Amino acid sequence: MSTIADFKTAFMPNWCPGCGDFGIWGALKNALLEKGWGPADFCTVYGIGCHGHMVNFLKSYAIETLHGRPIAVAQGIRLANHKLPVIIVAGDGDTFGEGTNHLVHIARRNVQATMIVHDNQVYGLTTGQTAPTAQKGFKTKSTPAGVLEEAINPVAIALAAGATFVARGFAGDIPGLAKLIVQGFNHPGFAFIDVLQPCVTFNHVNTYQWYREHIYPLDSSHDVTSRAKAFEKALEWGPKVPTGVFYKIEKPTYEAQTPQLNEVPLVEQDLPPKNLQTLMEKFV
Amino acid sequence: MDINIKVGGEAGFGIMASGLLLIRTFSRGGLRAITTNDYPSLIRGGHNVILVRVADHEIFATDNHVDLLIALNRETVDLHKDEVSKGAAILFDGESFQVQPGDFTKPVNLFPVPLMKLAKEHGGDVLMRNTVALGATLALVDFDIKYLESVVKDQFGRKGDEVVQKNNQLAQSGFDYIKKNFPQGFNKKFTVSAAQTKKQMVLTCSEALGLGAIAAGMKFFAAYPMTPINGLLYYLAGVAEKTGFVYKQPEDEIAAINMAIGASFAGVRSMVATSGGGFSLMVEGTSLAGMLEQPVVIIFGQRPGPATGLPTWTTQSDLHFVLNAGQGEFPRLVLAPGDVEEAFDLTAEAFNLAEKYQTPTFVLVDKYLCESYFSVDLATLAEKKVSIERGKLVSEAEQIKEVEFPRYQLTDDGISPRPIPGRKGGVFRANSDEHDKWGYSIEDGPLTKKMIEKRMKKMAMVEQEVPAPTLFGVKDAQHTLVGWGSTKGPVLEVMRQLTEQGQGELVNYLHLNWINPFPSIHVRELLSDAKHIIDIEGNHNSQMIDWIQVKTGIKITDRINKYDGRPFFPSEIIEAIKKYS
Numbered sequence: 001m002s003t004i005a006d007f008k009t010a011f012m013p014n015w016c017p018g019c020g021d022f023g024i025w026g027a028l029k030n031a032l033l034e035k036g037w038g039p040a041d042f043c044t045v046y047g048i049g050c051h052g053h054m055v056n057f058l059k060s061y062a063i064e065t066l067h068g069r070p071i072a073v074a075q076g077i078r079l080a081n082h083k084l085p086v087i088i089v090a091g092d093g094d095t096f097g098e099g100t101n102h103l104v105h106i107a108r109r110n111v112q113a114t115m116i117v118h119d120n121q122v123y124g125l126t127t128g129q130t131a132p133t134a135q136k137g138f139k140t141k142s143t144p145a146g147v148l149e150e151a152i153n154p155v156a157i158a159l160a161a162g163a164t165f166v167a168r169g170f171a172g173d174i175p176g177l178a179k180l181i182v183q184g185f186n187h188p189g190f191a192f193i194d195v196l197q198p199c200v201t202f203n204h205v206n207t208y209q210w211y212r213e214h215i216y217p218l219d220s221s222h223d224v225t226s227r228a229k230a231f232e233k234a235l236e237w238g239p240k241v242p243t244g245v246f247y248k249i250e251k252p253t254y255e256a257q258t259p260q261l262n263e264v265p266l267v268e269q270d271l272p273p274k275n276l277q278t279l280m281e282k283f284v
Numbered sequence: 285m286d287i288n289i290k291v292g293g294e295a296g297f298g299i300m301a302s303g304l305l306l307i308r309t310f311s312r313g314g315l316r317a318i319t320t321n322d323y324p325s326l327i328r329g330g331h332n333v334i335l336v337r338v339a340d341h342e343i344f345a346t347d348n349h350v351d352l353l354i355a356l357n358r359e360t361v362d363l364h365k366d367e368v369s370k371g372a373a374i375l376f377d378g379e380s381f382q383v384q385p386g387d388f389t390k391p392v393n394l395f396p397v398p399l400m401k402l403a404k405e406h407g408g409d410v411l412m413r414n415t416v417a418l419g420a421t422l423a424l425v426d427f428d429i430k431y432l433e434s435v436v437k438d439q440f441g442r443k444g445d446e447v448v449q450k451n452n453q454l455a456q457s458g459f460d461y462i463k464k465n466f467p468q469g470f471n472k473k474f475t476v477s478a479a480q481t482k483k484q485m486v487l488t489c490s491e492a493l494g495l496g497a498i499a500a501g502m503k504f505f506a507a508y509p510m511t512p513i514n515g516l517l518y519y520l521a522g523v524a525e526k527t528g529f530v531y532k533q534p535e536d537e538i539a540a541i542n543m544a545i546g547a548s549f550a551g552v553r554s555m556v557a558t559s560g561g562g563f564s565l566m567v568e569g570t571s572l573a574g575m576l577e578q579p580v581v582i583i584f585g586q587r588p589g590p591a592t593g594l595p596t597w598t599t600q601s602d603l604h605f606v607l608n609a610g611q612g613e614f615p616r617l618v619l620a621p622g623d624v625e626e627a628f629d630l631t632a633e634a635f636n637l638a639e640k641y642q643t644p645t646f647v648l649v650d651k652y653l654c655e656s657y658f659s660v661d662l663a664t665l666a667e668k669k670v671s672i673e674r675g676k677l678v679s680e681a682e683q684i685k686e687v688e689f690p691r692y693q694l695t696d697d698g699i700s701p702r703p704i705p706g707r708k709g710g711v712f713r714a715n716s717d718e719h720d721k722w723g724y725s726i727e728d729g730p731l732t733k734k735m736i737e738k739r740m741k742k743m744a745m746v747e748q749e750v751p752a753p754t755l756f757g758v759k760d761a762q763h764t765l766v767g768w769g770s771t772k773g774p775v776l777e778v779m780r781q782l783t784e785q786g787q788g789e790l791v792n793y794l795h796l797n798w799i800n801p802f803p804s805i806h807v808r809e810l811l812s813d814a815k816h817i818i819d820i821e822g823n824h825n826s827q828m829i830d831w832i833q834v835k836t837g838i839k840i841t842d843r844i845n846k847y848d849g850r851p852f853f854p855s856e857i858i859e860a861i862k863k864y865s
Contacts, residue, residue: 043705056724061705062713063549066572072539076546079530084706105535260530267551271501273527280666283485
C-alpha cells in the first residue's frame with residue numbers, strides 16, 4: 001500500500017498561499033491512495049500554467065508538455081502502452097485556449113484517461129490575463145474594460161464532443177473532489193473533470209466564498225445516463241452552479257477498438273515485425 | 285535502348301493507373317522503368333499526365349521528351365506536341381478527335397486506334413479505353429502481353445475473375461488492332477530474354493520510407509493528410525494491423541507530433557510525416573522533443589511554398605526551414621535520401637540516430653521522390669540487414685533499481701540513460717521547462733548552462749559517425765556538381781548519358797544525404813580538389829550553398845536552380861553545364 005509520503009518530492013509547492021491548486025493537489029493524492037496506486041502505477045501528463053508546477057511536487061512517472069498539448073501527448077502514451085493509466089492535469093488555458101481542438105477529439109475517441117482541469121478563469125502564471133472560461137464583463141490586465149465574449153462552458157463542450165464521463169468539482173471541497181477523481185480513474189474511457197478553483201491573486205470575483213454560496217451538489221435525482229439532462233444541468237450558471245457527475249455512460253474505448261493493442265502493449269512487442277519480407281514481395 | 289511514354293488525359297480517365305500498369309508490366313518483363321506524374325490539385329477535370337520511361341539498361345530519371353504519346357484526349361496533343369521527339373509514335377482514338385502530322389513540329393508516326401469502340405465491343409465502358417490503349421502500346425513496342433496479363437491479374441484479382449478477364453480482353457483487343465492494322469509497329473522495340481527477368485519491385489520512395497520504418501521497428505505513426513506524404517500514409521495505414529503498429533490520423537499536425545512524442549516517451553519508436561505547411565504546425569513540438577530529449581522521426585515531404593503554394597508539385601526549398609525549426613538550441617538531425625534505396629536505408633538510420641542521440645531526426649524528401657515509381661531489384665531491399673540500435677534505453681532491471689531515476693543525468697557524451705514509464709519503479713519525469721538531472725524544473729544559471737551544453741554535446745558525438753559522402757563518376761572531372769536529395773537521379777542520368785557519348789570526363793557528382801550532422805571534412809577535401817564546382821538544387825536560393833559555407837568555409841558561386849515545381853530533367857542539366865564549358 002502506498003502512503004501520502006510516497007508522492008512527496010524534495011520540493012514544496014510554490015503556489016500562492018490559499019491557491020486552489022493546493023486543494024486539487026491534495027484531492028488527487030487522496031484519490032491515488034484510495035485507488036491504491038503508488039508513484040509507479042500511473043503516468044501524469046501536465047500542461048503549462050501554475051498547475052503544471054505540480055510536476056515538481058507529485059512524485060510519479062510524469063511528463064510536462066507544452067501549453068495546450070497534454071491531451072495529445074497523453075494519447076500517444078496510451079497507444080504505446082494501453083496498460084498504463086494516464087492522468088492529464090491541465091489548466092483552463094491549456095484546455096480551452098490553445099488545446100480546445102485536442103479536447104474535442106479525445107472526447108469523441110474515448111481514449112482512456114482521467115483529465116483534471118484547473119479552471120480558475122484567469123491566466124495566473126502569466127500574471128492575470130483573461131482565460132476563455134472568464135465570465136463576460138470580467139476585468140483583467142488584458143481586458144481592462146471587461147471581457148466581451150461569453151464564457152466557454154467546459155461541461156457543455158465535453159458533453160457535446162462525446163465525452164463518456166463528465167463531472168465538475170470544487171477545489172475547496174477536497175473529499176468531494178477526491179471522490180470524483182476516483183470515479184474518473186475507474187471509468188473505462190475518457191473522464192473529464194472540470195475543477196472550479198479560486199485564484200486568490202488575480203480573481204477577486206470567484207472566491208472560495210463565492211463558490212460556497214453558489215455551488216450545489218447534483219443529487220441522486222439527476223439521471224447521469226441522460227445526455228439531454230446533463231446538458232440541461234450544464235447550462236445552469238447562476239443563481240446556482242451544480243457540481244458532481246453530470247454524465248456517465250460506457251462505450252468501447254479507442255484502445256479496445258484497435259486490434260493491434262491486444263494483451264501485449266506495443267511497448268512490449270518485439271521489433272521489427274516478422275512480415276517484412278512478405279511486405280516487400282507485395283511490390284513485385 | 286529506352287523509350288519515354290507519356291499518357292495524358294482528363295483527371296478521372298485512369299491516367300495514373302495506366303502508368304502504374306505500364307511500369308509494372310515492363311518491370312515484370314525485366315526492363316527498368318521510372319514514372320513521374322503531373323497533376324493539378326483537383327479530383328476531377330484538369331489535365332493529368334504520367335510519364336513512363338522504360339529501358340533495357342539502368343536508368344536514373346525520366347526525361348522531358350516523349351517518344352510515345354498516348355493521347356486520351358485532344359488536349360494532350362495540344363499541351364505536349366512540342367515535347368515529342370523526331371519519329372515519335374502518337375497513339376490516339378481517331379474516332380473521337382482528329383490529329384494531323386502537321387500538329388507537331390517534328391515528323392511523327394500516327395497510330396489512330398478506335399479505343400472507345402473497341403472498349404465497348406469487348407464489354408467495357410468508355411472509361412476502360414485506357415486498358416485498350418495499354419494493349420496497343422505493348423503491340424507497338426513488340427512487348428509480350430503476358431506480362432500485362434499477370435499484372436492485371438494481381439491488380440484486379442480481388443474484384444473477381446470476370447473483371448480480370450474483361451480487362452485482359454480489352455488489352456488484347458488493342459494489341460490485336462495494332463498487329464493487324466500497323467504490323468510494322470513503332471521503330472523502337474523491346475525484346476525480353478528470360479535471363480533478364482529477375483524479381484523487381486515497383487514502388488515509390490514513400491513506400492520505401494514506410495518499409496524502412498517498419499524494418500526499424502516503428503510502432504507508432506501519426507500523420508495528418510497532406511500532399512505529398514499521402515502515399516506513405518496510405519501504405520502504412522494499410523499494413524498497420526497485420527504488421528503490429530498503430531497509425532493514427534490526428535486532428536492536426538500539432539496533435540500528430542505531440543502524440544508521437546507521447547508514444548516515444550512511453551518507449552516505442554514513433555514517426556510523423558507532413559509537408560511544409562503541416563510542419564509549420566509541428567515546429568513547437570520539434571522543440572519540445574529537443575528539450576525532453578525524446579526521439580522522434582519526422583518525414584518531411586517538400587512541395588513548393590510559400591503557404592499552400594503548388595500543392596501537387598515538387599521542390600527542395602525547405603532545407604533551411606528544417607535546419608532551424610523550433611525555438612532554442614538543440615540538435616536537429618537531417619537526412620536527405622535521393623532514391624528508393626536511400627529512402628529505405630536512411631529512414632531506418634533515422635530511427636537509430638533519434639534513439640541513440642535522443643533528439644528529433646528528419647528525413648527530408650519531396651513530391652518527386654514521394655510520388656514517382658521506380659523499379660528496383662527485390663534483392664536490393666530484401667537482402668538488407670537493418671540493425672536496430674536503441675542507444676541508452678535502460679532495461680527494466682536497471683531502471684527499477686532506483687526509486688527515482690535521474691532521467692537527465694549529466695554524462696561525458698551528453699546522452700543520459702533513458703528510462704520509460706509503466707515499469708515497476710524508477711519513476712522519473714520528462715520536463716519541457718529547463719530541468720535538473722531528475723527532471724525537476726530549475727532556473728539556476730550555472731545548471732541551465734550545463735544542460736544546454738549537455739544537449740549540444742550530443743551534436744558533437746553524432747558528428748563522429750557521419751559517413752563520407754559519395755562522389756559519383758571520375759575523380760577529376762571538368763565540373764563537379766554538388767547536390768542533395770532528389771537531385772541525385774537526374775544528375776546520375778546525365779552522367780550515364782554523357783558516358784555513353786564518350787564524355788564521362790565532363791562531370792562528376794557529390795551527393796549529400798547526411799545534412800546534419802554534415803560530413804564537413806570530406807566535403808572540404810573533395811571540393812578543394814574539384815576543378816570547377818556547380819551547386820544544383822530545386823530551389824531559388826541555393827540553400828545548400830549557405831550550409832556548405834557554414835560547414836566548410838567554401839563558398840560556391842556557380843549554380844543551377846529550378847523552382848517551377850517540376851523536377852530536374854537530364855537534358856536541361858546538360859544544357860546548363862555546357863554554359864560553363
